[in-house]
Amino acid sequence: MYLEREKLINFLKENGISPSPQRMQIYEYIATHDTHPTADEIYGAVYKKIPSLSKTTVYNTVRVLAEIGLINELTIDGTEIRYDADTRTHAHFKCTQCGRIFDISDGFDGNFSPELGKNELNLEGHTVRFKQLYYYGICRDCRENSN
Amino acid sequence: MYLEREKLINFLKENGISPSPQRMQIYEYIATHDTHPTADEIYGAVYKKIPSLSKTTVYNTVRVLAEIGLINELTIDGTEIRYDADTRTHAHFKCTQCGRIFDISDGFDGNFSPELGKNELNLEGHTVRFKQLYYYGICRDCRENSN
DNA sequence: TTCAATGCAAATTTTTTGCAAAGTC
DNA sequence: GACTTTGCAAAAAATTTGCATTGAA
Numbered sequence: 001m002y003l004e005r006e007k008l009i010n011f012l013k014e015n016g017i018s019p020s021p022q023r024m025q026i027y028e029y030i031a032t033h034d035t036h037p038t039a040d041e042i043y044g045a046v047y048k049k050i051p052s053l054s055k056t057t058v059y060n061t062v063r064v065l066a067e068i069g070l071i072n073e074l075t076i077d078g079t080e081i082r083y084d085a086d087t088r089t090h091a092h093f094k095c096t097q098c099g100r101i102f103d104i105s106d107g108f109d110g111n112f113s114p115e116l117g118k119n120e121l122n123l124e125g126h127t128v129r130f131k132q133l134y135y136y137g138i139c140r141d142c143r144e145n146s147n
Numbered sequence: 148m149y150l151e152r153e154k155l156i157n158f159l160k161e162n163g164i165s166p167s168p169q170r171m172q173i174y175e176y177i178a179t180h181d182t183h184p185t186a187d188e189i190y191g192a193v194y195k196k197i198p199s200l201s202k203t204t205v206y207n208t209v210r211v212l213a214e215i216g217l218i219n220e221l222t223i224d225g226t227e228i229r230y231d232a233d234t235r236t237h238a239h240f241k242c243t244q245c246g247r248i249f250d251i252s253d254g255f256d257g258n259f260s261p262e263l264g265k266n267e268l269n270l271e272g273h274t275v276r277f278k279q280l281y282y283y284g285i286c287r288d289c290r291e292n293s294n
Numbered sequence: 295t296t297c298a299a300t301g302c303a304a305a306t307t308t309t310t311t312g313c314a315a316a317g318t319c
Numbered sequence: 320g321a322c323t324t325t326g327c328a329a330a331a332a333a334t335t336t337g338c339a340t341t342g343a344a
Contacts, residue, residue, distance in 0.1 A: 018318075020324065039308080054326040059309065073225060075281070079334070080308065081225035093273050104270060124251060125287035126240050132281045134222070140272035165343080167299065186333080201301040206334065226309070227333065 095139035149178035242286035
């Protein structure tokens with residue numbers, strides 16, 4: 001589902017950016033954690049492997065990775081940006097109690113077109129490049145724990 | 148579509164919060180501007196009518212208004228929260244060129260259930276209270292101006 | 295006079311910017 | 320050697336917090 005090392009290196013090179021250890025590790029961390037980490041969380045984890053890492057590099061890298069479409073930015077929170085290496089269109093659910101963000105494979109009505117993101121669409125005269133669907137509520141765990 | 152003065156006062160009182168001039172003006176500003184203003188923009192505008200206004204009061208007020216459901220928070224941007232007094236479920240389109248945010252009356256596929264927000268829904272075991280659909284792209288004006 | 299609401303100042307959090315040092319082709 | 324990438328430090332932007340003052344019932 002996510003790019004493996006070989007393909008990642010090629011994809012980066014095709015887009016004119018070099019596969020530095022920092023970039024490889026940052027992408028790998030995002031791709032292997034479905035927690036939709038923030039820049040700070042990415043930094044905290046990758047720092048253990050590359051102690052010289054700076055937050056500036058994390059911010060630079062996630063911007064570059066988002067620009068070439070390797071990851072998506074999630075703005076489900078108003079005050080921090082989260083990153084997702086699963087670039088197939090899917091929705092997200094945020095539990096307002098525990099704060100966790102869950103992937104939702106499809107809109108609840110079965111109509112959250114999974115093909116968007118590849119094709120441009122026209123919406124009331126505007127050209128759509130991308131969309132995000134966010135749900136908010138109480139997750140299963142929090143609901144059951146409160147019983 | 149938006150609460151007029153009388154109803155606003157009653158609604159605030161019903162929810163145990165007093166209809167102070169600050170709260171009235173802040174709600175009125177959001178309700179009469181479809182620009183989805185940020186706290187800073189609200190402050191800049193309401194400050195002209197209430198020069199003693201502080202940003203803390205703006206932040207306090209928008210939190211309270213959101214809690215009682217008078218306004219919605221938009222997190223279409225990752226780094227700032229915008230406010231919308233139209234609490235009917237509808238989508239938003241953000242132009243990545245000019246930065247403006249447009250109301251979209253309905254999802255492009257006609258299936259963005261307008262009744263959500265009133266009824267709770269179950270989604271893969273989680274309890275949904277609220278949802279937001281955000282589109283990103285180039286607005287009509289920007290597209291035509293670039294020709 | 296009690297409690298809620300406001301406002302100032304400082305602190306916190308997230309992200310961005312300027313620039314020098316290090317690495318790459 | 321030119322160009323890219325990194326990392327530090329400082330700045331900027333958005334939001335929150337502590338607390339004293341004001342205002343209303």
